[in-house]
Amino acid sequence: MAAAPRPEHYSPRAVAGAVDVVHAFYRGRVLSSLAGLIESACRVIPGHDGLVARLPAETGVALSPWVYHLNYQLLAAMKAGDRPAVSALLADIAAMPPAAFLAEGLVIDNLHDQPWHALMARDMVADDDDGAEVFAAAPERIEAARAPIAEALALVERCHPVAGAEIRSLVSAITLLDGKVIGASTDVRVFGNMFMRLPPEDQDPVPHYADHLVHEAGHLYLNALMAHDPLILNDDGRTYPAPTRADPRPLFGILHATFILARLADTFERIAAVEPEPYARNLETVRRQFAHGVATLRAHGRFTELGAALQDQFEALVDPIR
Numbered sequence: 001m002a003a004a005p006r007p008e009h010y011s012p013r014a015v016a017g018a019v020d021v022v023h024a025f026y027r028g029r030v031l032s033s034l035a036g037l038i039e040s041a042c043r044v045i046p047g048h049d050g051l052v053a054r055l056p057a058e059t060g061v062a063l064s065p066w067v068y069h070l071n072y073q074l075l076a077a078m079k080a081g082d083r084p085a086v087s088a089l090l091a092d093i094a095a096m097p098p099a100a101f102l103a104e105g106l107v108i109d110n111l112h113d114q115p116w117h118a119l120m121a122r123d124m125v126a127d128d129d130d131g132a133e134v135f136a137a138a139p140e141r142i143e144a145a146r147a148p149i150a151e152a153l154a155l156v157e158r159c160h161p162v163a164g165a166e167i168r169s170l171v172s173a174i175t176l177l178d179g180k181v182i183g184a185s186t187d188v189r190v191f192g193n194m195f196m197r198l199p200p201e202d203q204d205p206v207p208h209y210a211d212h213l214v215h216e217a218g219h220l221y222l223n224a225l226m227a228h229d230p231l232i233l234n235d236d237g238r239t240y241p242a243p244t245r246a247d248p249r250p251l252f253g254i255l256h257a258t259f260i261l262a263r264l265a266d267t268f269e270r271i272a273a274v275e276p277e278p279y280a281r282n283l284e285t286v287r288r289q290f291a292h293g294v295a296t297l298r299a300h301g302r303f304t305e306l307g308a309a310l311q312d313q314f315e316a317l318v319d320p321i322r
Contacts, residue, residue, distance in 0.1 A: 002024040002028040010229075012262035013262060013263065014162040020060075023224060025228065026223075030068055038052050038074070041078060045090060048091075048094060051093050054098070055101065062103040063101060064192075065172065065190040073089055103173065109174075110142050110177070114175075128181050133181070134178070134179035134181045135177065137177055153168075153209075163214055167214070167217040171216065183208075186220055207279065210271070222259050229306045230304060232252060238251075240296050244257050245257075255307075261293055265287055294311075
């Protein structure tokens, strides 16, 4: 198993080299989980010898979102006692070519190009307002998006190389979509796959993509950290005003939002020094939202030791970010 994240990796600002440790830890944790599930399933359903040996060793290469989805699906099927589903998933693993376990480079695709996209499409609609809808984009819009996505990533890498390295490490696929839903989403069940709504055709796409790339990579990083330490102990079902959404959210969501806002502020400040608009204007909004999130966590959060240390770092950033 890869080394666990260290206290200095629990930082609201991107730290050089941290993503290598955090991502390796999370990959190892999921591979260990999947291996254990396969071994348990094979004791009940014979005929699938050698499947664990097919899982990739930790090599520093990102896993395909498909591996995370298999882990989620196999766990759910075993909990439900769904023997046919478990058997089908073991057969899927047996049929996967070795390269399919790994994510080589950044893939840009369309919604429903992969079988796990249906899960995210359903949940993005369910988690949004009434009237939300999501569907695959026109193929020509996918092609047109490739250049501004590359430009946005290059801008982040040029102005904040550490944030750019996090995106390169953590985001293995960008799935573009159309419809009326939140701008972007990631999920541990398909870790590494970022789902992003195309911007309106009259909007400059580069700031849109730069914002969401930093934003969603931050969620992936924090989710990997929280696999080691939950950071926040509130689990009573209560919700609170959110800094970035109209609907109230649990403290877990407030923590995520506040962490992301700290990273956006750090990145926008660096980009605005080179390319002021719209990043300077967006920075002011992010700073206000960040202060809101910190205040909510201060008033209501119950933290682990590492979570309290992270909250202290948030507090220290409020005045500088303002």
